[in-house]
Amino acid sequence: MMSQEKIAKEMFLPAEVDATKSEEISKPSLNYWQDAWLRVKKNKGAIVSMVILVLLTIMALVGPLLTNYGIDQQNIKHNNLPPRIPVLEKVSWLPFDGDLTRKNGDVYNAYEMKNVDNYYWLGTDSLGRDIFTRLWKGTQVSLYIAFLAAAIDMVIGVLYGAISGFVGGKTDNFMQRITEILVGIPNLIVVILMIIVMDPGILSITIALTITGWVGMARVIRAQVLKLKSQEYVLAARTLGLSNGKIISKHLVPNLAGVIIINTMFTIPNAIFFEAFLSFIGLGLQPPLASLGTLIDDGFKVLQLYPYQMIIPAIVISLIMICFNMVADGLRDALDPKMRD
Amino acid sequence: MTKILEVNDLHISFHTFSGEVQAIRGVNFDLNKGETLAIVGESGSGKSVTSKAIMRLLPESNSDIKNGEILFEGKDLTKLSDKNMQKVRGKDISMIFQDPMTSLNPTMTVGKQIIEPIVKHQKLSKAAAKKRAIEILELVGIANPEERFKQYPHQFSGGMRQRVVIAIALACNPKVLIADEPTTALDVTIQAQILELMKDLQKKIDTSIIFITHDLGVVANVADRVAVMYGGKIVEIGTVDEVFYNPQHPYTWGLISSMPTLDTEDEELYAIPGTPPNLLHPPKGDAFAPRNEYAMKIDLEEQPPMFKVSDTHYAATWLLHPDAPKVEPPPAVQRRQRQFLDIKEGK
Amino acid sequence: MAKYLTQRFVYMVITLFLIASLTFFLMKIIPGTPFSNASKLSEAQLSIMIDKYGLDEPVPVQYANYLLNLLKGDLGVSFQFNNVGVTDIIVNSMGPSATLGALAILFGTFFGIILGVISALKQNTWVDYSSTFIAVLGKSIPSFVFAGLLQYYVGVKLGWFPVAFWRGPEYMVLPTIALAMFPLATASRFVRTEMIEVMESDYITLAKAKGASWFEIAFKHALRNALIPVVTVLGPLVVSLMTGSLVIEKIFGIPGIGEQFVKSITINDYPVIMGTTLLFAALFVVVILIVDLLYGVIDPRIRLAGGKK
Numbered sequence A: 001m002m003s004q005e006k007i008a009k010e011m012f013l014p015a016e017v018d019a020t021k022s023e024e025i026s027k028p029s030l031n032y033w034q035d036a037w038l039r040v041k042k043n044k045g046a047i048v049s050m051v052i053l054v055l056l057t058i059m060a061l062v063g064p065l066l067t068n069y070g071i072d073q074q075n076i077k078h079n080n081l082p083p084r085i086p087v088l089e090k091v092s093w094l095p096f097d098g099d100l101t102r103k104n105g106d107v108y109n110a111y112e113m114k115n116v117d118n119y120y121w122l123g124t125d126s127l128g129r130d131i132f133t134r135l136w137k138g139t140q141v142s143l144y145i146a147f148l149a150a151a152i153d154m155v156i157g158v159l160y161g162a163i164s165g166f167v168g169g170k171t172d173n174f175m176q177r178i179t180e181i182l183v184g185i186p187n188l189i190v191v192i193l194m195i196i197v198m199d200p201g202i203l204s205i206t207i208a209l210t211i212t213g214w215v216g217m218a219r220v221i222r223a224q225v226l227k228l229k230s231q232e233y234v235l236a237a238r239t240l241g242l243s244n245g246k247i248i249s250k251h252l253v254p255n256l257a258g259v260i261i262i263n264t265m266f267t268i269p270n271a272i273f274f275e276a277f278l279s280f281i282g283l284g285l286q287p288p289l290a291s292l293g294t295l296i297d298d299g300f301k302v303l304q305l306y307p308y309q310m311i312i313p314a315i316v317i318s319l320i321m322i323c324f325n326m327v328a329d330g331l332r333d334a335l336d337p338k339m340r341d
Numbered sequence B: 001m002t003k004i005l006e007v008n009d010l011h012i013s014f015h016t017f018s019g020e021v022q023a024i025r026g027v028n029f030d031l032n033k034g035e036t037l038a039i040v041g042e043s044g045s046g047k048s049v050t051s052k053a054i055m056r057l058l059p060e061s062n063s064d065i066k067n068g069e070i071l072f073e074g075k076d077l078t079k080l081s082d083k084n085m086q087k088v089r090g091k092d093i094s095m096i097f098q099d100p101m102t103s104l105n106p107t108m109t110v111g112k113q114i115i116e117p118i119v120k121h122q123k124l125s126k127a128a129a130k131k132r133a134i135e136i137l138e139l140v141g142i143a144n145p146e147e148r149f150k151q152y153p154h155q156f157s158g159g160m161r162q163r164v165v166i167a168i169a170l171a172c173n174p175k176v177l178i179a180d181e182p183t184t185a186l187d188v189t190i191q192a193q194i195l196e197l198m199k200d201l202q203k204k205i206d207t208s209i210i211f212i213t214h215d216l217g218v219v220a221n222v223a224d225r226v227a228v229m230y231g232g233k234i235v236e237i238g239t240v241d242e243v244f245y246n247p248q249h250p251y252t253w254g255l256i257s258s259m260p261t262l263d264t265e266d267e268e269l270y271a272i273p274g275t276p277p278n279l280l281h282p283p284k285g286d287a288f289a290p291r292n293e294y295a296m297k298i299d300l301e302e303q304p305p306m307f308k309v310s311d312t313h314y315a316a317t318w319l320l321h322p323d324a325p326k327v328e329p330p331p332a333v334q335r336r337q338r339q340f341l342d343i344k345e346g347k
Numbered sequence C: 001m002a003k004y005l006t007q008r009f010v011y012m013v014i015t016l017f018l019i020a021s022l023t024f025f026l027m028k029i030i031p032g033t034p035f036s037n038a039s040k041l042s043e044a045q046l047s048i049m050i051d052k053y054g055l056d057e058p059v060p061v062q063y064a065n066y067l068l069n070l071l072k073g074d075l076g077v078s079f080q081f082n083n084v085g086v087t088d089i090i091v092n093s094m095g096p097s098a099t100l101g102a103l104a105i106l107f108g109t110f111f112g113i114i115l116g117v118i119s120a121l122k123q124n125t126w127v128d129y130s131s132t133f134i135a136v137l138g139k140s141i142p143s144f145v146f147a148g149l150l151q152y153y154v155g156v157k158l159g160w161f162p163v164a165f166w167r168g169p170e171y172m173v174l175p176t177i178a179l180a181m182f183p184l185a186t187a188s189r190f191v192r193t194e195m196i197e198v199m200e201s202d203y204i205t206l207a208k209a210k211g212a213s214w215f216e217i218a219f220k221h222a223l224r225n226a227l228i229p230v231v232t233v234l235g236p237l238v239v240s241l242m243t244g245s246l247v248i249e250k251i252f253g254i255p256g257i258g259e260q261f262v263k264s265i266t267i268n269d270y271p272v273i274m275g276t277t278l279l280f281a282a283l284f285v286v287v288i289l290i291v292d293l294l295y296g297v298i299d300p301r302i303r304l305a306g307g308k309k
């Protein structure tokens, strides 16, 4: 069992050891955010989605400026033209050659037939407006509504949940009853009623979305605050005489950041969906405003003749929804403290 | 004495997000028929991993038996097919887990959970299995077994659930019983009852027991031999008397000094300084060296081999090397060593 | 248990009362209501309505009358047809909506559960990845987009199923698929997570230690425990069905409540809007209650804990 090779005598001299040192090196030193970032980075779907979202956001901002057409510039002579893009129109398997198919199967070039020399990259709608311009403007509006709604939800929800959880006692009890009743009301109904009363517009849609939207956030925040409140370091901070405000900002907020981010990431696609949904049932933005929802609604009306008019905004909205969901899932997996070793 | 189980040079790693955790780094021991071997050591030293490896219950997704063999009655369990391993589990080797509160299926009646292995391994009919299950429930000290049989786990107290877990483990008269801290979750009186129970059963069916615990007091009561684990290795192994009264490894000294006894009343209880090694990056030398006040240069350079103290007693510390200086163990240990000599001479 | 039930019932009534009141007062503050489209109404209709609903009375009295009528199940008279009760409209269009909703939730959760179990048991294989992909699509793509594409490609281009209307089983296929996507995706994700968690639990390890085979472990021990919590997502699923039915009935021209509702929104038929809103709210509240009770019935822990009280 023993290796009986000769071992130098001086090896048996006492060694300097310091037990406290072993403590320093024995725990890996990644902090929460570094660790979470490492995890997110490993999730390829989430990373790709993030990149796509950034690109879409950039396009939503600069896209409308890239063409010579205004978002509401009508040209009835140029209506219902399919997509045509220079160079790509030569690639036969790409749908960018300006061809359309009739119901009987005939293929014809709409641009030649109407004698149009312009290039409408993504075609035009039934009023002859450039879809490319309107698409990105619409994306811009949809994203704007979604971010605004998510931000309002976040502020109200975090405040409500934090106050309820932190103050506790009777206040908490009362605030809890209110949220219990609010979750009992399907937000579909509240949103529809509000829009009917307020007349659709960017602001009224945003407000309608946030009326019950914050409840979810408030509940997770409250639960988290209650959990954190009972934890030792907060108790310790309290015994050390830190004020409530200090405890909230120093200890609770950093710990809540994770849940807030995850929750917001799920609110945004939800708001995008609802905006589009409202447009589709006739409660959306009114012309000349465009959003992804109104574009899809307009496109749907001519789906059988000019499918591209619906498919293009449909792809963009689906892409946005998929990417947000993927990022949200990825972040949840990465930030969920349960998953940490 | 026949060996029933033999673990040779076992190395186990987990692949985790942060890297490879070398949880078990060369474990050797054997288990004789009818004896009780206790495994003690701090949290994270690898006790549960070793026992789960014997049962082949480590998570398939991220665990890896890098080296070594586990011989049960001569056949290597690490090489068995899944099918054949299923025939060993619950029948030849069974296990009692650490946490009685979560070990039972919440949506299945207790009776069904006990019957399962009986029907499976002993090929009894449902009715016969039920009779046997009720017998075992009675054996582990559950009143009204007929009634209890039909109930769900949440209707049982923690102590009763642990008895049920024990009943399941004993249902098929296993040759080896692995008890992984079977009593830590229970209060003291129930602990004592359960230990009594296990000893009784051992006498009746001649089972060999591997008993894993933190509690040295319990070890002295139930075990024939003791293995001390540290940092994924066994650092000392011997009979209970040898390890308790003539310990050789500084870690064992620490453990024993931190054990309250009747004559340590005035002295402050000792606590081993520092923290266990990080098995993600295990040290080059002796894993205990950073916390060892007797550490020598060689401890930082090379891992000590097992030195023989007696035929049954081995310890892995360079202090046993012939060239090593003689050191004085802590007073609590010296006192025990003197008692040990007295006992020996007295005989 | 009785106490719990009473408490839940009280909450339910409060919620419904709030929604009813909210609807009433919102409709009151819409400028010009209820005669904003008075041009469509004949003098006779106007006087009937004013008479029947006491619209010339002060608001509090109207409110009281409204609540009383509600209790009697009378939701008012629609503007779009001559003197047809909203209750009748709803009852008449209930059939297709209920059928469609039931089909969607049955198929959706059934296939969702299967998909979820398979991907949990075959974690990190191509089966798992493809079912994850389907679930992400199902959760993300808005139902009206999916329905539109389905209608165009499968209905128009391939011609496999009728494109619209509600005249027999083959007419149900496309709308059911469109509406089932969300339940399918939700159930499959949920079951997968639950199943994976259950498979890592201590009692599954104990089952393995007893020598149970893979099949016994997955289906005798794990499945039941993984499926119990699925009941909790039924609430959100019913909401998704309501939202979905609005657009899907519109797209496929199904004469259901959703289609009725969308139509009444476009023509400002307030009584129908209010009635349908209340119906949806009641449905939602009742489903949530049923879900909670169901949970108690199928989980022995809750069942018995409740029974003891």
Ligand SMILES: Nc1ncnc2c1ncn2[C@@H]1O[C@H](COP(=O)(O)OP(=O)(O)OP(=O)(O)O)[C@@H](O)[C@H]1O
Residues within 6 Å of the ligand: B014, B015, B016, B021, B023, B041, B042, B043, B044, B045, B046, B047, B048, B049, B050, B059, B062, B214, B279
């Ligand atoms: N599934 C796993 N994945 C990664 N590492 C693991 C896993 N299971 C155990 N380990 C690691 O293996 C080492 C030994 O763990 P083990 O559970 O055997 O300790 P133990 O001696 O039983 O401790 P305790 O007394 O607390 O039960 C620990 O460092 C632990 O982190």
Ligand SMILES: [Mg+2]
Residues within 6 Å of the ligand: B047, B048, B049, B098, B180
């Ligand atoms: Mg353990």
